[in-house]
Amino acid sequence: SQQGEEDPQALSIQEGENATMNCSYKTSINNLQWYRQNSGRGLVHLILIRSNEREKHSGRLRVTLDTSKKSSSLLITASRAADTASYFCATDGNTDKLIFGTGTRLQVFP
Amino acid sequence: GAVVSQHPSRVICKSGTSVKIECRSLDFQATTMFWYRQFPKQSLMLMATSNEGSKATYEQGVEKDKFLINHASLTLSTLTVTSAHPEDSSFYICSATIEHRVVTEAFFGQGTRLTVV
Numbered sequence: 001s002q003q004g005e006e007d008p009q010a011l012s013i014q015e016g017e018n019a020t021m022n023c024s025y026k027t028s029i030n031n032l033q034w035y036r037q038n039s040g041r042g043l044v045h046l047i048l049i050r051s052n053e054r055e056k057h058s059g060r061l062r063v064t065l066d067t068s069k070k071s072s073s074l075l076i077t078a079s080r081a082a083d084t085a086s087y088f089c090a091t092d093g094n095t096d097k098l099i100f101g102t103g104t105r106l107q108v109f110p
Numbered sequence: 111g112a113v114v115s116q117h118p119s120r121v122i123c124k125s126g127t128s129v130k131i132e133c134r135s136l137d138f139q140a141t142t143m144f145w146y147r148q149f150p151k152q153s154l155m156l157m158a159t160s161n162e163g164s165k166a167t168y169e170q171g172v173e174k175d176k177f178l179i180n181h182a183s184l185t186l187s188t189l190t191v192t193s194a195h196p197e198d199s200s201f202y203i204c205s206a207t208i209e210h211r212v213v214t215e216a217f218f219g220q221g222t223r224l225t226v227v
Contacts, residue, residue: 033216042116042203042220043154088153090216097144098205098216100154 004089004101012107019076021104023089024069030092032065034074037086037103046074046087081110112138114206116219123194123226131189131222133204139184140206144216145177148201157202160187194226 004025013019031050035043049056049065056063062075089101113136123129141162146154158179159167166179178190191198203221
């Protein structure tokens with residue numbers, strides 16, 4: 001399977017703490033994307049990082065990419081209860097298909 | 111941003127019946143759409159690539175006669191789950207992509223929760 005893996009599978013933190021999720025993938029990529037999914041809902045695109053970029057910021061989100069290790073991390077700073085969701089990385093594998101990671105379920109307690 | 115509308119959001123059907131799920135790109139044309147399936151607490155698994163005007167491309171292990179895909183226009187793809195069984199109960203999500211110069215941007219429907227009883 002080409003599916004990437006994410007860790008941790010589940011993460012519980014208090015509001016105000018930072019949350020870090022990691023993603024590993026298997027193939028070469030053009031870009032890597034992070035998505036958020038609230039329970040039972042569709043996916044919302046968070047951020048895209050290209051294969052020639054190493055770090056990218058968007059608001060409270062910080063994404064890093066290490067193509068030599070085929071890994072990426074998503075950091076959510078100063079987390080809020082509303083950040084509770086599942087987070088998925090997705091890679092394009094040099095194709096037009098998106099291959100999703102296994103996801104991290106984040107729970108932020110007020 | 112671009113909008114992809116998926117309908118219905120929830121459907122309950124009896125075993126043996128067929129269910130059709132629609133995926134529409136509302137403000138852009140999508141020559142390619144993708145269908146994903148998601149089991150509870152798991153990731154999305156790509157089922158098939160829907161190509162406008164031609165046959166869909168199915169991923170390994172996905173039965174094409176079971177999951178019929180029709181992409182008759184540039185704004186509509188449908189997934190029909192034929193002779194549904196309880197094990198087909200799942201969350202189905204479609205996506206459509208817009209290709210920019212160096213990156214492809216994906217937009218997702220809201221998903222359809224199928225329950226087969």
